[in-house]
Amino acid sequence: GNSVTQMEGPVTLSEEAFLTINCTYTATGYPSLFWYVQYPGEGLQLLLKATKADDKGSNKGFEATYRKETTSFHLEKGSVQVSDSAVYFCALSDGASNYKLTFGKGTLLTVNP
Amino acid sequence: EAQVTQNPRYLITVTGKKLTVTCSQNMNHEYMSWYRQDPGLGLRQIYYSMNVEVTDKGDVPEGYKVSRKEKRNFPLILESPSPNQTSLYFCASSRSGGAYEQYFGPGTRLTVT
Numbered sequence: 001g002n003s004v005t006q007m008e009g010p011v012t013l014s015e016e017a018f019l020t021i022n023c024t025y026t027a028t029g030y031p032s033l034f035w036y037v038q039y040p041g042e043g044l045q046l047l048l049k050a051t052k053a054d055d056k057g058s059n060k061g062f063e064a065t066y067r068k069e070t071t072s073f074h075l076e077k078g079s080v081q082v083s084d085s086a087v088y089f090c091a092l093s094d095g096a097s098n099y100k101l102t103f104g105k106g107t108l109l110t111v112n113p
Numbered sequence: 114e115a116q117v118t119q120n121p122r123y124l125i126t127v128t129g130k131k132l133t134v135t136c137s138q139n140m141n142h143e144y145m146s147w148y149r150q151d152p153g154l155g156l157r158q159i160y161y162s163m164n165v166e167v168t169d170k171g172d173v174p175e176g177y178k179v180s181r182k183e184k185r186n187f188p189l190i191l192e193s194p195s196p197n198q199t200s201l202y203f204c205a206s207s208r209s210g211g212a213y214e215q216y217f218g219p220g221t222r223l224t225v226t
Contacts (some may be wrong), residue, residue: 032191
């Protein structure tokens with residue numbers, strides 16, 4: 001079956017630091033890949049996505065590239081802000097599993113001023 | 114405003130007392146799903162629905178029921194709740210199966226004593 005593995009953290013950074021959250025996946029088909037973000041007390045919001053190999057998803061300064069050869073979708077941001085403090089989830093979806101989202105366990109990011 | 118609503122947001126109940134968590138979306142989405150979020154386990158799918166009157170089990174369906182009589186509503190029913198169903202529950206919807214964004218509700222925190 002499908003699975004997603006991401007670094008669990010917690011990750012604590014100073015403002016303006018560089019962020020990487022690693023994500024690797026196992027899938028039987030050709031999945032679409034997502035990063036969702038959960039701010040305290042809220043539901044999940046889509047941050048970015050990529051639907052095929054070598055696609056780069058980007059939003060709000062965050063980027064991730066779909067790497068089929070390494071089965072990875074690492075999240076990066078060049079300069080984090082305090083407002084980026086949240087839990088980040090890597091996820092995949094494919095037709096073979098009826099398009100359910102398979103999530104990693106989440107990474108708590110705290111950014112200090 | 115496009116949204117997924119859930120009610121109640123918080124619920125404390127006792128073992129065996131039937132309860133229903135409602136979920137409604139105003140985006141005319143075909144696909145709806147329920148997830149539970151537990152510490153260290155991330156989010157896991159309980160049930161999903163591809164359209165009206167079409168529902169199927171996710172990864173952790175035991176102890177739950179769902180129905181999809183109308184396109185906008187997808188209630189989650191716990192016929193006889195047990196303490197191991199204490200969790201944070203999220204409803205989500207999307208246009209259809211595929212690489213479409215899933216929109217999440219704000220969550221329902223359930224405690225079963």
